[in-house]
Amino acid sequence: MAPNLKSFFQNVDDNAETFIERLRKAVAIPSISAEDERRADVVRMGMFLKGELDRLGASTEARPLGKQPGKEHLELPPAIIGRYPAKKDDSKRTILVYGHYDVQPANKSDGWETEPFKLSVDDKGRMYGRGSTDDKGPVLGWVNVIESHQKAEIDFPVNLLMCFEGMEEYGSEGLDDFIIAECKPGKYFADVDATCISDNYWLGTEKPCLTYGLRGCSYYSIQVSGPGQDLHSGVFGGTAQEPMTDLVRVMASLVDGDGNILIPGIMDDVAKVTPDEESRYKDIAFTMDNLYESLGSKTGIFPDKERTLMGRWRYPSLSLHGVEGAFSAPGAKTVIPAKVIGKFSIRTVPDMKPEKVDELVYAHVDKVFESLKSKNTMKCHLQHSGKWWVASPDHWNFTAAAKAVEDVWKVKPDLTREGGSIPVTLTFEQATGKNVLLLPMGSSTDAAHSVNEKLDRKNYIEGIKLLGAYLHYVAEEPMKE
Amino acid sequence: MAPNLKSFFQNVDDNAETFIERLRKAVAIPSISAEDERRADVVRMGMFLKGELDRLGASTEARPLGKQPGKEHLELPPAIIGRYPAKKDDSKRTILVYGHYDVQPANKSDGWETEPFKLSVDDKGRMYGRGSTDDKGPVLGWVNVIESHQKAEIDFPVNLLMCFEGMEEYGSEGLDDFIIAECKPGKYFADVDATCISDNYWLGTEKPCLTYGLRGCSYYSIQVSGPGQDLHSGVFGGTAQEPMTDLVRVMASLVDGDGNILIPGIMDDVAKVTPDEESRYKDIAFTMDNLYESLGSKTGIFPDKERTLMGRWRYPSLSLHGVEGAFSAPGAKTVIPAKVIGKFSIRTVPDMKPEKVDELVYAHVDKVFESLKSKNTMKCHLQHSGKWWVASPDHWNFTAAAKAVEDVWKVKPDLTREGGSIPVTLTFEQATGKNVLLLPMGSSTDAAHSVNEKLDRKNYIEGIKLLGAYLHYVAEEPMKE
Ligand SMILES: [Zn+2]
Ligand SMILES: [Zn+2]
Ligand SMILES: [Zn+2]
Ligand SMILES: [Zn+2]
Structure with a gap:
């Protein structure tokens, strides 16, 4: 482990309460993109995020995305884009990160046990609140990484470019065109070396994963x-x-x-299953009981883990x-x-x-x-x-992330794919022409999009360490494709 | 034609405006049985009907039917039952008639071209209004028959028993038990010789019909x-x-x-189609174009009228x-x-x-x-x-009604069955043990249950004559089964 990572980790632990407070403020803003009357709150959330980055000296912009298609009286919430450090260091790699600051609808009456827009931490460290895991925790993760580097006085390892949107839960209206335009030479996202998206989940609750594929x-x-x-x-x-x-x-x-x-x-x-792909399944932390628990029944199609995972994502x-x-x-x-x-x-x-x-x-x-x-x-x-998306998990973006996982969690990550789609992944890959990594923070029981959404305190704090460690490893990983 | 019928018919024509006025008053009461907040209007309509009969010297009762199942705070509207003349004449036959004074829901905003609870007569004599044809027109038809007999000073040909309910459009809650109880010896509907229900429609618009079957x-x-x-x-x-x-x-x-x-x-x-049954189809006033018009398409199953009518009702x-x-x-x-x-x-x-x-x-x-x-x-x-219901169209109740149709409309009625069900029909048949006749007043284009429900002035006025003529013929028809 690099010595500067050790002091970064220490600083994250020392500032844990500050970071939880930051998440509490974000969860309190009901930035529901699907509800017209909440549009002002979505914008307010974007401005809160921009303000946090500005205070840390990042260069940021709130970019208008135009009117909402089909609802011409509504302005789309801005894309909050940023660069840290504010001035590009040409000797360092440039990493683009993505997240979203809008959330799914939530009402206490849907069956929430706590107020959905009030972060409620229980005695097991489960932090309940709409957006805690999807996707305010991960987005603030990047902010916290910057703050801990400053406080611990560690040189920032990369040129960090940020792209945070406010319409993800409503189809990412307007974002594709924006990304494609800003990835052109001379524009904001030109010169990206790799992309990292933190907006999905571990396969289970015990073991982190890196995600290299999505179905279309x-x-x-x-x-x-x-x-x-x-x-x-x-x-x-x-x-x-x-x-x-x-x-x-x-x-x-x-x-x-x-x-x-x-x-x-x-x-x-x-595509046929290759021996290489097949070998990845047997170590994955997943059991048929995991399936039956999440199904709420034993009505699975296949009796075994391998074929079930293949049915889910390949x-x-x-x-x-x-x-x-x-x-x-x-x-x-x-x-x-x-x-x-x-x-x-x-x-x-x-x-x-x-x-x-x-x-x-x-x-x-x-x-x-x-x-x-x-x-x-x-x-x-x-x-x-x-369209479906699949990346090579042997790419240096992934091997760097795997080292970061081992550093923080003391375990090799599962290499997973997902059955669902995150369309922006393919957009980033095609617009930048570079590798995209999905690096989740939350676990499979976080109930994103459901009642009682939560993020475990441990996943948040260790997740901040993971995002920071990833930036260090990806800065130095030999650039083999 | 019996001479007393001639003066009855004349009197109906002379009082046409009075009868339309009576229907106007009834349509103005929004007696929607499906809407809890209209329950008072349903009761008001029942009381209006009872009042009209009382003024003509009928003996009437408003019989409570108890609480509405599943809505114990709601009293069911009463069954309005009556006898005319008030005192039974044992030398005459006893005919039971049924109708309902509640209506389907209706809002102008559903697409009505006129106010649904205001009778609006156009220049073609179409009288628009909720309940005009289903079933306030036919129910008031019996009231009007009594009034014209009084005014024309014609001896009333039968003992008329009446049963008018206020929950037909909501499943006739409570009625079956009431009918079965009141058909027992010594009770209100004991001694019924035949029943006549006027709550369905002609097959088309030109030719009256008698209906002898319903599917279950x-x-x-x-x-x-x-x-x-x-x-x-x-x-x-x-x-x-x-x-x-x-x-x-x-x-x-x-x-x-x-x-x-x-x-x-x-x-x-x-049941197999008998030659007798088969012979009834070819004269029926119905064409494939009638089907296509009511379907709004040419997606019928059969190419011919006979098999189409059989598919509909037998x-x-x-x-x-x-x-x-x-x-x-x-x-x-x-x-x-x-x-x-x-x-x-x-x-x-x-x-x-x-x-x-x-x-x-x-x-x-x-x-x-x-x-x-x-x-x-x-x-x-x-x-x-x-259950399905089917009666013999050769029964004297039907042959009497057929003579009445010929007298009023100068045409032999179609003998029809219906594809839908009117459950009370079977209840009357089983409780009285006697024949039941369905004798419609309105035509196929009346749009019962739909927007712009109407009853043609001609169907109403000639329909009153028909109900009256039926009572005269059924009083005298030889009692072959
Ligand atoms: Zn998300
Ligand atoms: Zn989401
Ligand atoms: Zn009816
Ligand atoms: Zn009806």
Whole structure:
């Protein structure tokens, strides 16, 4: 361990209460991006973050992102971007970090045991509050790293570029274009050597991880329509072809109960498991009981850990989400719905091509619907699509992070992928042309997006050390790709 | 035509404006049984009706039906029962008539072109207003018949018993037990010779009909559950067995696009079409264009009128109504629903036995679900059930009504059945042990339960004549069954 890291770690421990206080102030600002009437709070949170960085001597800017699409009366919250130290040192590497300062909605009445916008620390060190783990803890982590370097009088190891947005929980409106523009030569994010995103979670609760892959998502709707308006089944049942009858048949043709996708050709481009990849699974801290606990049931598809993890993050899956336009309330209603829209999505993986997936889906759905010989009308379309992402965990950005984990947590990190998507990851990779690392702070039980979201005090404080240590190791790691 | 009918008809014409005024007063009372805060208006409407009958010298009672099940703070509106003439004449037949004085909800903002609770007559004589055709027009029809007999000084041909309820649009809470009790010897509805219900509609707009059959309805739900809570498809897609996947497969096994029910054994008890029944179809005033117009599309199952009418009212049908618990809103949500409930119902016909239908449904659904070998849990249950009803159109109650139609409308009525159910019909048949006739006043375009409900002035005025003429003919028709 480098000697300057030791004094950094000590300083983080000495300032733990200050850092928790900073998180408390941030959690108290209800920066809910999905609620129009909270927009002023989102902006206030962005300004709080900018102010903290300014006081530490960072060079910062609040960059406007324009009006919110579809809500032209609403200004998007700014991207808070910054550079530390304020003046670039050309002898050092440049690391870009990303996080978001907006949060999911939360109301005490949803079932919270504490006030969601008041940080409440229990006797086990669990710090409850909306945004504690997603993503205010990690974002303030970077601020705290800067402060401890100053207080401990340690030379900052890299040129740190920061990009913090306020619309992540609402689709990162406006951010892609901004990142792409600012990564161009001569702009704010030019000259980035690597990117680090801290906005996901450990696979479990005991062992840190580095994340090197995300699945993509292609979301489709199948609309079947016939009658001009909803009908009464007493009057029309037995005389009209019913759209729901067709829709459930098409939906039943997409996937079987064991998760096998029944669309011909869909598996053709899925990358084969290499021996190298396969070897990574057996050491991962995950058990079938972990799955059953998080499922709340024993209704898993596979009996073993390896195939379950592969099912989660390296094979595609297809889920049927629901039906719009049909009767969906409790009780009984004898309606024949005139227009029903089935929703499903496919989680995509290397080396599937989203456009080819679309074509295979359309061809299959068309064929099945045609075979029904229905007089109703069917339309299938893509609602949205995001590509999968996978990085090499052998890249120096990852090996540096692994050393930082070993330093702080005294354990080799799990190398994980995730089943969901963080679309900005791919944007950073493509816009910078450099490696992106996902370096989570919180654990699997943090309940991001749910009631009683929390961040463990240990994950926060050791996480600050981890982010700082990462900057030291990534500053010196030999640059093999 | 009997001479006393001629003067009755003349009197109805002379008093047309008075009768329309009576309907105007009734429509102005928003007697919506489904809305708790309108309960006082429902009671007020019942009292208005009772008052009109009292002024004409009928003997009436407002009978309490107890508390509303599930809403114990709410008193059910009373059944308004009456007898005219007040004193029974043992030399005359006793005819029981039924109607309801409550209405469906209505708000101008639903799309009404006029105020729903203000009778608005246009230049074509269409009288718009909630309850005009369902069922205040027919109920006041009986009141008007009494008034015109008095004014024209015609001897009343029968002992008229009346049963008007205020909860029909909310499931006729409390009425079945009341009817069964009052049909016992010595009670109010003892000694009924036949029943007439005016609460349905012509098949089209040109030709009156007598209705002799209704389908029953058995409503089922299929619940499939697995995980302890809704899951995120990014995290669990590809590792968990999904309830929606199982549910659409079970739902797809129930019926095909041409309406064929795929549950083994379900058609076994369906009565065969007799030559006598078949002969009734060809003269019925109904065309495929009528179907397409009411469907708002050409997505009918059958190309011909006869098979379409049979599909509507003499064969069973199965409709899939929707799914509870899945994603049903517009937009995209990547949820794996933990518990989904599919809803479907079967319209039943002679000679299907509801209990046997239940057993066939359960056996089929169990078998299909078992074949999926799913780890999820499935439960299928009956939500509610009402039996089919069919009467003989050769009964004297019907032949009398047919003569009345010919007298008033100068045309032989269509003999129709209906695809929906009016459960009280079966209750009256079983409680009185006598024939029940459905004798509609309004036409197929009256939009009962919809916006812009109306009753044509001609249907109202000629309908009053029809109800009166029916009482004269039914008083004298030879009593062959
Ligand atoms: Zn986040
Ligand atoms: Zn989030
Ligand atoms: Zn009615
Ligand atoms: Zn009604």
